[in-house]
Amino acid sequence: MSLLKTTALLPNPCSTTALSSLQCGTLLQSLSNSKSLTQAQQLHALVTTGGTLRHNTYLATKLATCYAACGHMLHAQLIFDQIVLKNSFLWNSMIRGYACNHSPTKSLVLYREMLRFGQKPDNFTYPFVLKACGDLLFRGIGRKVHALVVVGGLEENVYVGNSILSMYFKFGDVAAAQVVFDKMPMRDLTSWNTMVSGCVKNGETVGAFEIFGEMRRVGVVGDGTTLLALLSACGDVMDLKMGKEIHGYVVRNGGNGRVHNGFLVNSVIDMYCNCESISCARKLFEGLIVKDIVSWNSLISGYEKRGDAFEVLELFGRMVEGSAVPDEVTVISVLGACNQISALRLGTSVHSYVVKRGYGVNVAVGTALIGMYANCGSLICACCVFDEMPEKNLAVWTVMVTGFGIHGRGREAVSIFYEMLGTNVTPDEGIFTAVLSACSHSGLVEEGKEIFYKITRVYNVDPGPTHYSCLVDLLGRAGYLDEAYAVIESMKLEPNEDVWTALLSACRLHRNVKLAEISAQKLFELNPNGASGYVCLSNIYAAERRWKDVENVRALVKKSRLKKAPSYSFVELNKMFHQFFVGDTYHKQSDDIYAKLKDLSEQLKKAGYKPDTTSVLYDVEEEIKEKMLWDHSERLALAFALINTAPGTTIRITKNLRVCGDCHTVIKMISKLTDREIIMRDISRFHRFRDGLCSCGGYW
DNA sequence: AGCTGCCGTG
Numbered sequence: 001m002s003l004l005k006t007t008a009l010l011p012n013p014c015s016t017t018a019l020s021s022l023q024c025g026t027l028l029q030s031l032s033n034s035k036s037l038t039q040a041q042q043l044h045a046l047v048t049t050g051g052t053l054r055h056n057t058y059l060a061t062k063l064a065t066c067y068a069a070c071g072h073m074l075h076a077q078l079i080f081d082q083i084v085l086k087n088s089f090l091w092n093s094m095i096r097g098y099a100c101n102h103s104p105t106k107s108l109v110l111y112r113e114m115l116r117f118g119q120k121p122d123n124f125t126y127p128f129v130l131k132a133c134g135d136l137l138f139r140g141i142g143r144k145v146h147a148l149v150v151v152g153g154l155e156e157n158v159y160v161g162n163s164i165l166s167m168y169f170k171f172g173d174v175a176a177a178q179v180v181f182d183k184m185p186m187r188d189l190t191s192w193n194t195m196v197s198g199c200v201k202n203g204e205t206v207g208a209f210e211i212f213g214e215m216r217r218v219g220v221v222g223d224g225t226t227l228l229a230l231l232s233a234c235g236d237v238m239d240l241k242m243g244k245e246i247h248g249y250v251v252r253n254g255g256n257g258r259v260h261n262g263f264l265v266n267s268v269i270d271m272y273c274n275c276e277s278i279s280c281a282r283k284l285f286e287g288l289i290v291k292d293i294v295s296w297n298s299l300i301s302g303y304e305k306r307g308d309a310f311e312v313l314e315l316f317g318r319m320v321e322g323s324a325v326p327d328e329v330t331v332i333s334v335l336g337a338c339n340q341i342s343a344l345r346l347g348t349s350v351h352s353y354v355v356k357r358g359y360g361v362n363v364a365v366g367t368a369l370i371g372m373y374a375n376c377g378s379l380i381c382a383c384c385v386f387d388e389m390p391e392k393n394l395a396v397w398t399v400m401v402t403g404f405g406i407h408g409r410g411r412e413a414v415s416i417f418y419e420m421l422g423t424n425v426t427p428d429e430g431i432f433t434a435v436l437s438a439c440s441h442s443g444l445v446e447e448g449k450e451i452f453y454k455i456t457r458v459y460n461v462d463p464g465p466t467h468y469s470c471l472v473d474l475l476g477r478a479g480y481l482d483e484a485y486a487v488i489e490s491m492k493l494e495p496n497e498d499v500w501t502a503l504l505s506a507c508r509l510h511r512n513v514k515l516a517e518i519s520a521q522k523l524f525e526l527n528p529n530g531a532s533g534y535v536c537l538s539n540i541y542a543a544e545r546r547w548k549d550v551e552n553v554r555a556l557v558k559k560s561r562l563k564k565a566p567s568y569s570f571v572e573l574n575k576m577f578h579q580f581f582v583g584d585t586y587h588k589q590s591d592d593i594y595a596k597l598k599d600l601s602e603q604l605k606k607a608g609y610k611p612d613t614t615s616v617l618y619d620v621e622e623e624i625k626e627k628m629l630w631d632h633s634e635r636l637a638l639a640f641a642l643i644n645t646a647p648g649t650t651i652r653i654t655k656n657l658r659v660c661g662d663c664h665t666v667i668k669m670i671s672k673l674t675d676r677e678i679i680m681r682d683i684s685r686f687h688r689f690r691d692g693l694c695s696c697g698g699y700w
Numbered sequence: 701a702g703c704t705g706c707c708g709t710g
Contacts, residue, residue, distance in 0.1 A: 069701085092701065096702070127702055160702095164703095190703055224705080263706045268706095293707080295707085299707090301707060302707095304708095362709090369709095370710095
């Protein structure tokens with residue numbers, strides 16, 4: 001309804017004819033469905049000019065309710081405060097308004113005030129009070145409200161019952177929800193849907209399918225919401241078979257025949273992505289008559305999650321060319337893709353787009369930007385975005401701590417970690433992992449240990465396997481191998497693969513064969529198919545020149561058909577990506593690259609370079625080993641970059657694995673020899689080579 | 701006057 005039309009029908013408020021309460025009330029009633037603030041405000045102006053509001057509880061109540069329904073709680077509260085005689089209708093509207101507009105605390109405050117005023121809560125009050133308790137994870141208060149519901153005899157109301165279910169699911173208390181559900185005298189579709197989606201959200205996938213089965217047995221027909229939850233469940237457990245069945249069900253019944261433009265199809269795309277069937281997702285997507293923003297985002301995020309960055313960028317390009325306008329969600333996935341392939345230039349242009357469209361206020365977008373800049377080697381830009389963020393949640397702090405960590409700036413990581421503790425953000429396992437890992441990359445043993453022991457004592461968080469692996473890594477890298485081993489032995493929980501891997505790689509670094517054999521043994525027991533443990537152990541034997549043992553390990557690898565992931569490096573040049581594998585001769589500049597490397601190796605030798613061949617796995621002549629080192633992918637990428645960029649430009653290389661020890665030495669020397677800054681990102685951190693030195697200071 | 705609800709950040 002347009003306001004212009006409406007007001008034309010009404011008497012002029014400035015005229016002597018006053019607007020009747022009933023007229024305004026009906027008008028507001030219809031407006032409350034339109035959820036338009038401007039209409040409500042104009043009407044508000046209309047009635048107040050008439051001088052009717054102050055003394056008209058009926059109208060004021062209607063207006064407050066209208067504002068609350070629009071989600072404009074500030075206006076609603078102003079009017080609410082003026083009303084002397086508050087009826088239950090008004091209280092309920094306000095409690096609902098706050099609960100549904102991200103102010104659950106205010107909702108509960110008002111509920112308490114309502115009780116103090118002697119107003120009895122009813123079946124319209126409790127659903128929102130319960131919602132607020134659930135959102136705030138107020139378990140104690142939630143249970144008390146549940147008790148009051150029982151006392152008030154409202155437990156049998158289906159709306160109240162459904163809200164109780166939902167609240168217990170938010171608490172993660174599936175059993176309590178089940179008990180309530182079993183006792184419900186009447187269940188509607190929402191009750192069933194709440195059960196199904198509640199189970200899914202709590203990881204009870206089997207339970208969700210059981211409820212669905214029961215639902216069908218008693219003849220309840222599911223709707224889009226049911227299917228949505230089930231599709232999400234299929235994705236969680238990667239049950240492609242069930243997913244396809246539900247897809248069929250969606251095609252036959254779902255969305256009232258709106259399958260090709262309804263949102264359900266997007267969830268099917270998402271399901272296929274989560275079931276690692278990207279081709280099914282793609283096929284469905286391409287066949288869509290109407291591709292909305294969520295369709296695009298579902299597929300793009302699917303490619304991003306599986307690490308197909310180039311596919312993400314291609315789809316993004318297609319999207320921009322077409323009519324779809326990328327939104328915050330799109331941008332987050334695209335930034336994630338830039339992050340994966342260190343596409344700094346592209347990431348920066350996405351940042352401009354973010355600014356242009358005003359997406360920067362979104363916390364998730366800011367987080368993605370910081371992550372992109374940090375992972376593309378531009379810590380300064382990451383810091384700028386971080387500093388400018390008006391609202392910093394846990395994810396923001398975590399990504400910034402991680403960013404400092406991978407750049408070897410442990411002190412800054414620790415410092416902002418403590419800065420975060422000074423705010424009202426509560427730390428979780430994730431940020432402890434980030435700060436501990438930052439400590440280990442910088443050799444901050446004491447700081448790291450202190451934080452580790454604070455996890456339990458001060459923050460009541462139980463350290464998980466990841467924290468232990470960080471601590472072992474921290475101690476191990478710094479050479480405290482026995483202490484690291486003692487930590488593992490003291491663990492209350494079973495040490496996992498990561499813990500032993502951390503000890504094993506520390507053993508390689510400090511050449512401790514005895515502990516290496518222990519950790520490798522544990523690693524093989526935990527995962528006989530993991531290749532990295534075998535590779536690491538054979539490296540350790542090779543360093544000790546125990547070729548027989550190397551051979552034995554390699555035989556084991558062969559027998560179990562384990563394959564090490566092929567190592568590669570790449571560089572971005574004029575928005576093109578050039579990828580190099582070990583000993584790669586496919587690049588069209590291949591001859592020039594090898595010539596450049598030969599030239600560099602000679603110059604390095606004159607400067608006193610002695611190759612460290614311990615990382616070469618094969619028992620061959622020393623000379624051949626040296627030659628093999630010069631085939632490493634990071635050197636090919638570096639030579640290529642040196643040939644194709646102007647003197648003095650910074651070179652950025654990305655490698656999918658850890659940089660090898662000899663390459664590290666060589667790149668240090670080349671940075672001095674060619675007077676270049678070389679920024680190299682490997683699997684776990686950044687190395688900034690300048691003037692013969694590296695920012696990692698030997699910790700990597 | 702209500703309860704359940706697609707794609708996204710560490």
